[in-house]
Amino acid sequence: MTTAEKLPSWLDENFLATALQGGPDKHPNVSILSFKLMPSPGLEGFSSEIFRLQVNYRMGDSTQEQSKSLFIKVPDASGLVHSAMGSIVAEKEFLCYRDLLPIMMKKVNCDFAPTSFYSIVDKVIIMENLKPDYQCADKNELLDFAHCKLVVATLAKFHASTVALYGEHAQLIRFVGQECFFPEGGALREWVELGTRILGEE
Incomplete structure (x- = not known):
């Protein structure tokens, strides 16, 4: 997917400007100079x-040009997950990035997720691509103690933030955290259980 013709019709300069300035009535105004669709190998989802x-x-009256790499995630009603479970997965993910993660990170002063941006299209997630600022470690080498400690500390802040916020945002946290892939009586759960039983009987 490398040509602008394959972009949704609404994914234009106005959509991107509104996202980067935080909403249609936010300031300073953002002027889009250019945008380019980049290859995204390995990112096709279900x-x-x-x-x-x-x-x-x-930004505003500034003459300084800025640049961001963004991911735009659009729900696919024809995808496997939507076919099996309906729209709840997209709803949970959208609310998680738009509402829950920002207040979690603010609560513990720790950015453990990408920055997300305002979307004028319902359930479309816009997030910053973190790859330019990160280096992937060799998966065959173990992390040293210092990095392991950072991982555990960050995970602790992630979980602590939901505990600290639960009193104020219980409904949001319960909705985002509810099981949707394998609920009791769910179609996908029954399919997996049936397949497992058949394999076990062979």
């Missing part, structure tokens, strides 16, 4: 279509 864009823009 529940969404994912676009990776490089966006060049200016």
Whole structure:
């Protein structure tokens, strides 16, 4: 997917400008200078279509050009996950990125998730691509103690933030955290259980 013709019709300069400025009535205004669809190998999902864009823009009256790499995640109603479980997966993920993760990170002053941006299209997730600022470690080498400690500390902050926020945002946390892949009586759970029994009997 490398041509602009394959972008949704609504994914235009206005959509991106509104996202980067935080909403239609937010300031300073953002002016989009250019945006380019980038290849996104290995990102095809079972529940969404994912676009990776490089966006060049200016803020307000500034003459300084800025650039961001963004992921745009669009729910796919024809995907396997939607067919098996309906729209709840997309709803949970959208609320998690738009509402829950920002207040969790603010509560513990720790950015353990990508920055997400305002979307004028319902259930479409816009998030910053973190890859340019990160280096993937060799998967065949174990992390040293210092890095393991950072991982555990960050996970602790992640879980602690939901505990600290539960009193104020119990309904949101319960909805995002509810089981949807393998609930009791769910179609996918029954399919997996049936397949497992058949394999066990052979």
